[in-house]
Amino acid sequence: MDPRSCEIPADELPTFHPGNETSSSEDPATVTGGQQDKEEDILSEETYGVNSVHLPVQSQTEQTDGPVVKGTVEKRFKCDLCDYSSIRRGHLDRHMARHTGDKPYMRGECGYRTADRRNLSRHMRKHTGEKPYKCDQCDYSAAYKVSLDSHMAKHTGDKPYMCGKCGYRTVHRSSLIKVHLEDHMAKHTGDKPYMCGECGYRTAHNSYLTVHMRKHTGEKPYKCDQCDYSAATKSNLDRHMAKHTGDKPYMCGECGYRTGDRSRLVLHMRTHTGEKPYKCDQCDYSAATKSDLKGHILKHTGDKPYMCGECGFRTAGRTSLTKHMRKHTGGKPYKCDQCDYSAARKGHLDRHMAKHTGHKPYKCDQCGYSAAQKSDLEKHMSKHTGEKPFMCEKCGLRTADRSHLSKHMKKHTGH
Helix, strand or coil: CCCEEEECCCCCCCCECCCCCCCCCCCHHHCCCCHHHHHHHHHHHHHHCCCCCEEEECCHHHHCCCCCECCECCCCEECCCCCCEECCHHHHHHHHHHHHCCCCEECCCCCCEECCHHHHHHHHHHHHCCCCEECCCCCCEECCHHHHHHHHHHHHCCCCEEECCCCCEECCHHHHHHHHHHHHHHHHHCCCCEECCCCCCEECCHHHHHHHHHHHHCCCCEECCCCCCEECCHHHHHHHHHHHHCCCCEECCCCCCEECCHHHHHHHHHHHHCCCCEECCCCCCEECCHHHHHHHHHHHHCCCCEECCCCCCEECCHHHHHHHHHHHHCCCCEECCCCCCEECCHHHHHHHHHHHHCCCCEECCCCCCEECCHHHHHHHHHHHHCCCCEECCCCCCEECCHHHHHHHHHHHHCC
């Protein structure tokens, strides 16, 4: 009998739709909990396929007692402890381990345990370094097929699994089923059952809590194999590794900006779209980044916890203090790769680089003006709005330019 296929029954798999690529939000699966859970996900994807939402129907004697009807399969393996049922005995065995907690397969070297022998085989690749899955477009290789699939998406841009409710797309079926849909439903219910006992942080997802707890425990399980750096999350390690490799696979289609970190590309794109998702609850200010909003909030509170031990300068932000300290040390860590210019601040280097490239990504939506720096655009916009947000507390002078205010303040201080 020729093999045929049938759709996975709807009660075993949430609704999703394979399709062509569209833009998507950050993949929630990039923030993951325990490595053991991740390897269980890898097993399910490698064993049952990530490229299709169909399972092969084997012989009728293996699968069902009656005729096979496309779209339905009898789930004859029943759990006697709950209402779970499956079309395969192996699925039921894995399910039963959730009730019993039994994990008979153990790796003595590291203590990893699992309920499935194939999971142990895959785990062993961490110790042996075996990477049997090869990319046919570059020299990348991976220990797991799911890792190769993630890598291939960088070449193809393909994200075949889509949530029918909100359009979220991902490379992996497990990301859609286990991570996204749980978070998606929490948006409807508002339920955040997982709470940190240390600080009261709450979340809808257990893996997010696992990552959060590392802030308190100091655990950093992700190790760099080229230096002694370690990280609490894989995404932080990936960002660090780009320093060694120089790899910057994420590129802005608008201006050619490249980065090794997908989240940085998301933030960069807001300079083109004007998106400012972070809102101040005390005024109508909004920001493109969370850190910008935090800096703004301090204007309301007046809090300046960071102080320079050399001159008493106080500031609301740690990065501002770091930049200030370079005035005392003379440090200029930001180097131009096209000339011998160096700067104490990245913003100064960016401004300098625009002289080489002529790039001016910040556009005025009311006239044809464009600028290399966001601050220059903000200064320009005040000509349209008449706004002068910077005020001298000594004499009441108002200006649209922060640097103008700084120069003015020297008249009062005598510096």
